[in-house]
Amino acid sequence: MTAEARSVAVPAPFKKRRRVGETLIRGFLFACGALSVATTVGIVVVLSQQALLFFLDDEVTFAEFFSGTSWQPAIGQFGIWPLVLATLMVSVIAMVVALPLGLASAIYLSEYASQRVRAVIKPILEVLAGIPTVVYGYFALTFMTPMLRSIFGVSNVEIFNQASAGVVVGILIIPLISSLAEDALHAVPSTLREAAYALGATRLEVATRVVVPAALSGITAAFVVAISRAIGETMVVAIAAGASPKNFTFGDDSLFGYILNPFEAGETMTGHIVRISGGDVSYNTIDYNSIFAIGLTLFLVTLGLNMLSRRFVERFREKYE
Amino acid sequence: MSTRIELQEKDYSDLFPVGEDLQSQIGGRRRREGLARILFMVVLIVAISALATLLYTIINAAFGMTAIINTVEPDTIVADVGHDPEETGLADLTYDELVVVLEGSVTNNVGRRLERDQRFYEDRFVFENEATWSEICASSQPPTGCDAAPRDKSNVLQLVNERVVEPDVVKTWELIPSLFEREAIEAEIRSEEFQAANPGARPEFRAWLNWQFVTSPQSPNPETAGVRTAILGSLWVIALTVLFAFPVGVGAAIYLEEFARPNRLNQMIQTNINNLAGVPSIIYGMLGLAILVRVLEPITSGSFLGEGGSATENGRTIISAGLTLGLLILPVVIIASQEALRAVPNSMRAAGLALGATKWQTIRKHILPAAMPGVLTGSILATARALGETAPLVVVGASTFIITDPSGPFSKFTVLPIQIFQWTSRPQDEFRNIAAAAILVLLILLIVMNATAVFLRNRYSRSN
Numbered sequence: 019m020t021a022e023a024r025s026v027a028v029p030a031p032f033k034k035r036r037r038v039g040e041t042l043i044r045g046f047l048f049a050c051g052a053l054s055v056a057t058t059v060g061i062v063v064v065l066s067q068q069a070l071l072f073f074l075d076d077e078v079t080f081a082e083f084f085s086g087t088s089w090q091p092a093i094g095q096f097g098i099w100p101l102v103l104a105t106l107m108v109s110v111i112a113m114v115v116a117l118p119l120g121l122a123s124a125i126y127l128s129e130y131a132s133q134r135v136r137a138v139i140k141p142i143l144e145v146l147a148g149i150p151t152v153v154y155g156y157f158a159l160t161f162m163t164p165m166l167r168s169i170f171g172v173s174n175v176e177i178f179n180q181a182s183a184g185v186v187v188g189i190l191i192i193p194l195i196s197s198l199a200e201d202a203l204h205a206v207p208s209t210l211r212e213a214a215y216a217l218g219a220t221r222l223e224v225a226t227r228v229v230v231p232a233a234l235s236g237i238t239a240a241f242v243v244a245i246s247r248a249i250g251e252t253m254v255v256a257i258a259a260g261a262s263p264k265n266f267t268f269g270d271d272s273l274f275g276y277i278l279n280p281f282e283a284g285e286t287m288t289g290h291i292v293r294i295s296g297g298d299v300s301y302n303t304i305d306y307n308s309i310f311a312i313g314l315t316l317f318l319v320t321l322g323l324n325m326l327s328r329r330f331v332e333r334f335r336e337k338y339e
Numbered sequence: 340m341s342t343r344i345e346l347q348e349k350d351y352s353d354l355f356p357v358g359e360d361l362q363s364q365i366g367g368r369r370r371r372e373g374l375a376r377i378l379f380m381v382v383l384i385v386a387i388s389a390l391a392t393l394l395y396t397i398i399n400a401a402f403g404m405t406a407i408i409n410t411v412e413p414d415t416i417v418a419d420v421g422h423d424p425e426e427t428g429l430a431d432l433t434y435d436e437l438v439v440v441l442e443g444s445v446t447n448n449v450g451r452r453l454e455r456d457q458r459f460y461e462d463r464f465v466f467e468n469e470a471t472w473s474e475i476c477a478s479s480q481p482p483t484g485c486d487a488a489p490r491d492k493s494n495v496l497q498l499v500n501e502r503v504v505e506p507d508v509v510k511t512w513e514l515i516p517s518l519f520e521r522e523a524i525e526a527e528i529r530s531e532e533f534q535a536a537n538p539g540a541r542p543e544f545r546a547w548l549n550w551q552f553v554t555s556p557q558s559p560n561p562e563t564a565g566v567r568t569a570i571l572g573s574l575w576v577i578a579l580t581v582l583f584a585f586p587v588g589v590g591a592a593i594y595l596e597e598f599a600r601p602n603r604l605n606q607m608i609q610t611n612i613n614n615l616a617g618v619p620s621i622i623y624g625m626l627g628l629a630i631l632v633r634v635l636e637p638i639t640s641g642s643f644l645g646e647g648g649s650a651t652e653n654g655r656t657i658i659s660a661g662l663t664l665g666l667l668i669l670p671v672v673i674i675a676s677q678e679a680l681r682a683v684p685n686s687m688r689a690a691g692l693a694l695g696a697t698k699w700q701t702i703r704k705h706i707l708p709a710a711m712p713g714v715l716t717g718s719i720l721a722t723a724r725a726l727g728e729t730a731p732l733v734v735v736g737a738s739t740f741i742i743t744d745p746s747g748p749f750s751k752f753t754v755l756p757i758q759i760f761q762w763t764s765r766p767q768d769e770f771r772n773i774a775a776a777a778i779l780v781l782l783i784l785l786i787v788m789n790a791t792a793v794f795l796r797n798r799y800s801r802s803n
Contacts, residue, residue: 043699044598050590051599054612054673057666061622064629119382126379139383146390148720148785150727152756153393153778156763160771161396189389196386220368222375243617250619252730253756257763288621288730295624295734301633313625317618324617 065317068310075304083311089263089290091305100263101312103277104180104284108255109248111184111280112191116244119188120195121237127196128203129225147193155257158186163258166281174281176260181280183259187251191244198243202236203229239330246323250316252288260284261293287312397782400775401548404517406528406540407562410505416440429504430496430551437495438465444503453498455482457743458489487743497555497563506562508545509537511768517544548776556742557753561762561769566777568741569758572657573726573784575745576754579661580668580725585718587665588672589707592714595673596680597688597702616670624734627663632735635659641749655736658748663735664728668721675717679710712799719792723785729756755781 073080077094086097123143127136162182167175175181206229214224230237260283264276271277285293291309299306356364414424420436432440438459442450450466455475459465464472476485490498500506512524525542527533534540555565591612599605632654637643639654639662683706691701707714737757745752755777762774 037697040697040699044594047590047594047598050587051594051605051608053587054591054615054669055608057626057669058611058615060630061618061626064626065622068629119386122379122382123386126383130376130379139387142387142390146386148723148727148789149393150729150756150781150785152727152729152759152763153397153781156759156771156774156778157393157396159763160400161392192386192389220372222372223368246617246619250621252619252621253760256730256733257760288619291621291625292730292733295628295736296739310625310629313622317622320617320619321614324614327617328613 061317065310065314068307069314071302072304072307072311075307077304078308087267088265090265091308095265096308098287098312098315100265101285101287101290102315104255104259104264105249105286105288107180107278107280107284108184108187108251108259108286109245111181112187112248112251113241113245115185115188116191116195116248117241120192120240120244121199123192123196124199124203124237125225125230128200129221129229143193143196146189147197151190151251151253152257154186154190155253158182158254158258162186170281176281176283178258178260178283179281180259180284183255183257184280186254186258187248190251190254191247194247195240195244198240199233199237202233202240205236206232235330235333239327242323242327242330246320246327249323250288250320252292255286255289256292259286259289261289263290287316291316397775397778399514400772401779402514402517402546403544403772404512404521404524405508405543405545406510406533406537407543407545408507408509408537408539408541410507411444411503413504416499416503419443429499434492434495437492437499440499440503441495442466449502455484457487457494458484459495461489483743493554493567494556497558497565500551500563501558501560506560508562508769509540511545511772547772548779552773552776553780556744557740557758558742559740561767561773564773566755566758566780568744569753569755569777570780570784571744572737572752573754573756575657575748575750576660576664576732576752577722577726579658579748580664581718581722583662583665584668584672584721584725588669588718589676589714591669591673592676592680593702593707596677597698597706612670612673616674620667620728621730621734623663623667624731626666627659627731627735631659631662639749641747644749653736655738655751656749657745657752660732660735660737660752660754661748663731664725667728667731668725671721671724672718675721676710676714679713679717680706682713683709712796715799716792716796719788719795723788723792726785726788727756727781729760732757733760755784 072078073083078096083096083098085099086095087099088095088097089100123139127139131139159182162185163175163177163179166179166182166185167177210228210232211224214228219227262283262285264282264284266277268277276282291312294305294309299309355361413429417424417427417429417432420432420440422432441453442465445453447466454464454466475481510528517524521544528540528542552565553570554567555563556568557566558564591608595605595609595612599608631639636654639656639659641656641658687705687709688701691705692698696704732754737753738751739753739761741751741753759774759777759781762770762777765771
């Protein structure tokens with residue numbers, strides 16, 4: 019409809035007025051939404067651009083980055099495996115702590131707890147979730163490390179070690195797993211539970227044989243999100259895990275005595291980024307560019323995990339909603 | 340009838356247990372049920388004790404006995420300027436008296452350096468003289484004292500503590516032993532052996548978290564260091580974060596919930612926001628470093644306003660930090676606001692539109708007020724998260740050591756979590772103590788914010 023046709027056909031009082039204000043506001047609101055896309059684009063562009071500069075440097079080869087087992091920028095060795103291995107180590111320990119504890123508290127809260135108990139437990143978990151990670155870092159260094167050292171022996175456990183950081187990261191993600199898993203358990207229709215109870219099942223049997231299997235995709239989603247959170251966690255590892263990459267060579271270093279020993283110090287990807295960027299690194303040096311290459315790796319891994327988890331969530335939504 | 344008889348006669352024992360087998364199986368199942376119940380309780384107790392241990396560790400370190408050596412006792416100082424030490428404390432002295440104390444105790448060289456950092460009086464000099472002052476201020480690199488405002492009382496009090504009293508904590512004890520074995524600790528400090536190693540040491544119960552700690556600026560000595568600069572820095576950064584993230588976040592939520600048609604583009608925006616919420620915070624720090632600090636340096640350093648000057652020659656400023664955290668919490672604010680908007684019944688929209696209001700009028704006057712409690716709660720919780728964020732700000736470039744209060748969005752900054760991080764990373768015990776005290780300050784700020792969220796939510800939901 020052109021403006022001319024409208025002015026002829028529609029009587030004046032009903033003419034649709036053009037509202038400049040409304041259009042402007044709509045435009046502004048759209049810009050707000052679009053800013054988030056710009057953020058993503060910004061992240062991808064910035065990380066890729068600096069990472070590209072890193073890989074174009076003469077000292078670095080693509081193959082070395084993904085296969086090298088020594089990260090020593092001072093002598094031009096850029097193999098990401100020491101950082102990745104420490105990250106995996108911390109994350110695995112964290113998941114070993116957080117999975118059973120988080121899932122068990124979710125099951126308890128969803129299937130066992132009375133209203134009164136829930137009213138006490140849920141706020142406690144929320145408080146745990148709201149404590150800044152730097153505080154957990156302090157906790158790891160001043161409580162967990164001395165405790166591990168007194169249990170396993172001072173000579174076996176270093177002052178900075180991956181086990182302490184891992185356990186504390188685990189405590190930190192318990193509330194996350196617990197609340198996401200509880201949501202998933204909650205979404206299971208109560209008819210399923212009632213049917214099982216009617217057949218004479220105990221609470222435990224209902225929980226483990228009916229509710230948990232029915233909510234499995236949601237619970238998996240919670241786990242995947244938690245892994246992604248553990249990988250991206252920074253302050254705890256920066257404070258407690260160690261401040262230099264745990265370089266190793268296969269064959270020379272003992273696999274369980276050193277390479278995979280959680281009581282040794284080791285720097286994770288996030289810990290390394292924090293240490294390098296905290297020391298006023300100058301732009302366009304290889305150090306500066308290298309943290310963006312690590313950042314890009316980190317971004318892609320966590321993004322992949324989050325998308326995977328979203329898949330799982332969508333699956334359990336489709337089933338019951 | 341005939342089928343029923345058939346059922347009774349058939350032997351089902353191969354399918355499920357009957358008779359005694361059944362009884363024993365039920366017993367086993369009940370036992371497992373009981374065990375599981377105990378196991379779940381244990382897990383819960385572990386989770387709760389994690390929180391308890393965390394708080395215990397912090398409080399244990401934030402208070403406790405110390406063995407302290409003062410070079411000059413505060414009482415002596417007070418008596419020297421003619422007050423009764425019984426009635427007057429060091430903090431009760433006037434500004435002029437404190438300056439006199441300082442003048443009498445530090446060397447002229449040190450005094451001149453202090454005066455060049457920041458003057459004591461607007462109109463006269465204590466250590467410098469007029470001629471050299473105008474000379475050094477006219478030089479190519481004038482010291483900060485040439486244009487900075489004169490010192491205030493807390494600043495001079497800090498100097499007196501640092502330069503004259505010079506407290507030195509030689510040993511610290513945790514709170515629990517300090518409470519229950521106080522006599523033994525005091526005896527240990529007074530013992531000849533201890534006194535031989537630390538002459539003049541005397542026991543003092545020290546609350547590392549005290550008023551002086553909250554109001555003093557940063558210092559290299561843990562005994563006199565405080566968190567004022569860090570608290571002010573945190574408040575500045577958070578204010579900018581909220582100013583940016585709240586309007587933009589709510590705007591984006593309104594667009595997605597009220598305007599957006601379910602087409603490709605809008606779906607992409609939505610998916611994108613959900614994905615952004617899961618990006619590790621340190622990645623935002625790198626984004627801030629590369630874009631805000633580096634590319635937008637002329638803007639974020641304040642040089643486009645002619646501001647900043649010698650104090651900040653780069654983009655590692657409060658505004659960069661605030662915007663970085665703003666981008667970080669934006670997805671959380673958007674998602675929370677969307678949920679709040681979604682909870683507003685459709686009848687409200689229909690009623691507004693039916694009365695002839697435009698879409699925006701309906702949103703502004705009806706939908707937004709109704710959604711406000713949810714929007715506010717979500718936003719404040721997101722802001723609380725930003726208050727505790729450390730990693731992105733380390734990357735953006737928080738200053739490691741600043742003693743001047745931030746004066747605007749283009750100042751260099753430090754924030755509480757950064758301060759905690761730095762103090763925790765020091766090997767000396769006293770730094771652990773002040774890190775614990777700083778953690779308590781941070782936790783108190785967070786509690787205040789969360790309480791505000793609850794208060795606002797209740798107030799809004801009542802008035803609607």
